[in-house]
Amino acid sequence: MTHYLLAVHGPAERNEFGNYGSRQEMEEAFAATGAFNDTLRADGYWVFAGGLEPASTATVVDGQGETPVVTDGPYLETKESLGGFWVIDAPDLDVALKIAAEGSKACRGKVEVRPFEGLG
Amino acid sequence: MPDAMAALETAFREEYGRVVASLVRRFGDMDIAEDAANDALVVALERWPTSGMPPNPGGWLTTTATNRAIDRIRREGHRDAKHQAALMMYDGTPREPTGPVEDDRLRLIFTCCHPALSPEARLALTLRLLGGLTVAEIARAFLVPESTMAQRITRAKKKIAAARVPYRVPEAADLPARLDAVLAVLYLVFNEGYLATGDRDPIRAELTGEAIRLTRILHRLLPKEPEVAGLLGLQLLTEARRRARVRNGELVPLGEQDRSDWDRALVAEGRDLVRWCLAINRPGRYQVLAALNAVHTDAARAQDTDWSQVVSLYDLLVRLDPSPIVALNRAVAVAELDGPDLALALVDGLPLTGYHAWHATRADLLRRLGRTAEAALAYEAAIAATANTAERAYLRRRRADLA
Numbered sequence: 001m002t003h004y005l006l007a008v009h010g011p012a013e014r015n016e017f018g019n020y021g022s023r024q025e026m027e028e029a030f031a032a033t034g035a036f037n038d039t040l041r042a043d044g045y046w047v048f049a050g051g052l053e054p055a056s057t058a059t060v061v062d063g064q065g066e067t068p069v070v071t072d073g074p075y076l077e078t079k080e081s082l083g084g085f086w087v088i089d090a091p092d093l094d095v096a097l098k099i100a101a102e103g104s105k106a107c108r109g110k111v112e113v114r115p116f117e118g119l120g
Numbered sequence: 121m122p123d124a125m126a127a128l129e130t131a132f133r134e135e136y137g138r139v140v141a142s143l144v145r146r147f148g149d150m151d152i153a154e155d156a157a158n159d160a161l162v163v164a165l166e167r168w169p170t171s172g173m174p175p176n177p178g179g180w181l182t183t184t185a186t187n188r189a190i191d192r193i194r195r196e197g198h199r200d201a202k203h204q205a206a207l208m209m210y211d212g213t214p215r216e217p218t219g220p221v222e223d224d225r226l227r228l229i230f231t232c233c234h235p236a237l238s239p240e241a242r243l244a245l246t247l248r249l250l251g252g253l254t255v256a257e258i259a260r261a262f263l264v265p266e267s268t269m270a271q272r273i274t275r276a277k278k279k280i281a282a283a284r285v286p287y288r289v290p291e292a293a294d295l296p297a298r299l300d301a302v303l304a305v306l307y308l309v310f311n312e313g314y315l316a317t318g319d320r321d322p323i324r325a326e327l328t329g330e331a332i333r334l335t336r337i338l339h340r341l342l343p344k345e346p347e348v349a350g351l352l353g354l355q356l357l358t359e360a361r362r363r364a365r366v367r368n369g370e371l372v373p374l375g376e377q378d379r380s381d382w383d384r385a386l387v388a389e390g391r392d393l394v395r396w397c398l399a400i401n402r403p404g405r406y407q408v409l410a411a412l413n414a415v416h417t418d419a420a421r422a423q424d425t426d427w428s429q430v431v432s433l434y435d436l437l438v439r440l441d442p443s444p445i446v447a448l449n450r451a452v453a454v455a456e457l458d459g460p461d462l463a464l465a466l467v468d469g470l471p472l473t474g475y476h477a478w479h480a481t482r483a484d485l486l487r488r489l490g491r492t493a494e495a496a497l498a499y500e501a502a503i504a505a506t507a508n509t510a511e512r513a514y515l516r517r518r519r520a521d522l523a
Binding site: 002091093094096115 | 234236283284286290294
């Protein structure tokens, strides 16, 4: 089995309904994503998942020097940023891609699938 | 012994995909499989010229390559669980080159043409691992530097290993979409040979030949898939006309070809495939393209062509593949059936101003309508849009004939 990161990117600036067009759309996407998460757990693919606060809440820490340097903001200033992700455990890429397609439909966004190094 | 060497090379190229595919299954590693296959070739180069070719070269190559792979794994000490299991499975009995080994090649085709790989990488991997072409040959075929092609192949192999692209034939539900990707690769290889994009050889018989060889393998492995039969039929009916397509360095259009120069055996084989597809009645893009070519090869003379059947096949093709290029080819047939003015109206509406065939088609229609000045401009534009020497020569003559 291999661990895969399923990353969902979206606009760094969010409106009051997250990245969605309306309250109803947002609520539908949350409900669909919740149901998708339940399926992941039931099928044994689930490792971890979560949605992230906007990139503007990020802080960068550089601890390589003598005293850590703390900077406000995300590591990369981009129009789109990581909005949420799943970590799944799947036997191969075909299974991971199928799961990613279902996740993409549920959360209504594109999903980037990336294998973890050397876990499996 | 040049004969023995040529025979060895042929045997090796024929067997390469089979050997690599069986070793990939066994060792789960494309690099080990390729290195071992090449080791086996070196041994064959030493032995075969003096001891003669073994009765079953494919089996011999697979056994030798398997032994070499095991030696390499032991020597280089990458003894992870997967490779150890592969060593333990080894029982030393020679493998038969038929049966389940055939399925290995099918697995390998689907892995090489996986949709998670870039289209360029799919093409390169298929030609490298199944076709046995060298990296230099593939680089030359697609006009990129050898280092670029080597990097493309290395990167794709790394992705296959790291992301665990599976080594198996897709399930029935996924097969049509996955098969499309495989057919697209084989069609692209064929087309590059049929009308080369570069300014060197206008027709690349080694590429059309390789595409046909790989499509034949796919057809043997999936004999009930109509689109595979369709693509093979299309390739054979097109290849049948190869000798007649260039004369004195100039491309000869279908209507002006010497039909006695067509390869009748290939025409017959292609036509049989088209007939089989019609009987199955599950039309697809490649089958319709094959049927279109069969209509042309059925006509003893150009003026005997059944243009109404050609147009109705294009109508079907437009529904399956609504691309402007299909619409352009349909317009060419419409010109024969309903006249060049109607065809020109269709052509002018297509968003293909960067495509050499669009300009060439317009030029021909304008010429037939007597609109000489416009035709000359269209010929110029067509010449500027293609690097193929035979096509340029043909277009130049046509433009000169206008005066």
